[in-house]
Amino acid sequence: AQSVTQPDIHITVSEGASLELRCNYSYGATPYLFWYVQSPGQGLQLLLKYFSGDTLVQGIKGFEAEFKRSQSSFNLRKPSVHWSDAAEYFCAVALNYGGSQGNLIFGKGTKLSVKP
Amino acid sequence: GAGVSQTPSNKVTEKGKYVELRCDPISGHTALYWYRQSLGQGPEFLIYFQGTGAADDSGLPNDRFFAVRPEGSVSTLKIQRTERGDSAVYLCASSPLQAGEGDTQYFGPGTRLTVL
Numbered sequence: 001a002q003s004v005t006q007p008d009i010h011i012t013v014s015e016g017a018s019l020e021l022r023c024n025y026s027y028g029a030t031p032y033l034f035w036y037v038q039s040p041g042q043g044l045q046l047l048l049k050y051f052s053g054d055t056l057v058q059g060i061k062g063f064e065a066e067f068k069r070s071q072s073s074f075n076l077r078k079p080s081v082h083w084s085d086a087a088e089y090f091c092a093v094a095l096n097y098g099g100s101q102g103n104l105i106f107g108k109g110t111k112l113s114v115k116p
Numbered sequence: 117g118a119g120v121s122q123t124p125s126n127k128v129t130e131k132g133k134y135v136e137l138r139c140d141p142i143s144g145h146t147a148l149y150w151y152r153q154s155l156g157q158g159p160e161f162l163i164y165f166q167g168t169g170a171a172d173d174s175g176l177p178n179d180r181f182f183a184v185r186p187e188g189s190v191s192t193l194k195i196q197r198t199e200r201g202d203s204a205v206y207l208c209a210s211s212p213l214q215a216g217e218g219d220t221q222y223f224g225p226g227t228r229l230t231v232l
């Protein structure tokens with residue numbers, strides 16, 4: 001069965017430091033890959049997505065992610081974290097039905113805290 | 117334009133009662149999804165509509181859960197004989213169903229259901 005693993009439940013970084021959130025997936029083919037962010041009381045906001053092509057994907061708010069097929073990973077990075085980045089981050093995959101897709105499968109999330 | 121909206125934002129009910137949760141998708145979006153997010157977990161898929169029909173309802177946990185989308189726009193998730201374990205945030209998402217390039221789901225703010 002398809003699954004998504006986010007190994008870090010909670011990460012704390014200092015403001016201005018770099019950030020990497022890990023995501024591994026289990027799927028027989030190349031899935032569609034997503035990172036969403038959820039702030040307290042807010043809905044899920046899409047940060048970036050990978051469907052095909054360049055494996056380094058740029059998103060909103062200065063985030064980027066790199067798809068590594070050999071490692072089944074799609075890690076999220078940001079070179080310099082801002083206090084407003086404190087939130088919960090979810091990695092998700094969508095099954096690739098030859099170009100269309102079905103539902104998203106989410107990881108359990110990584111909560112990011114930012115120290116001043 | 118307007119995003120996905122969900123009503124009510126909060127619902128408190130007693131065990132055994134019936135509840136309805138409403139989702140208004142982004143205008144023109146063909147696909148509509150329901151997810152459930154329990155505390156400390158990522159969202160879990162419940163049901164997916166293409167137009168008026170349920171294309172995939174494999175995530176519904178049991179026959180107490182039912183969803184409709186009679187005119188291909190607004191959807192209602194219905195839960196009969198609620199149990200305390202049904203307490204969660206129920207998320208709705210919609211997408212334009214762009215085949216070939218993957219598709220992006222846009223989430224509403226959710227309905228927090230509490231079953232006492």
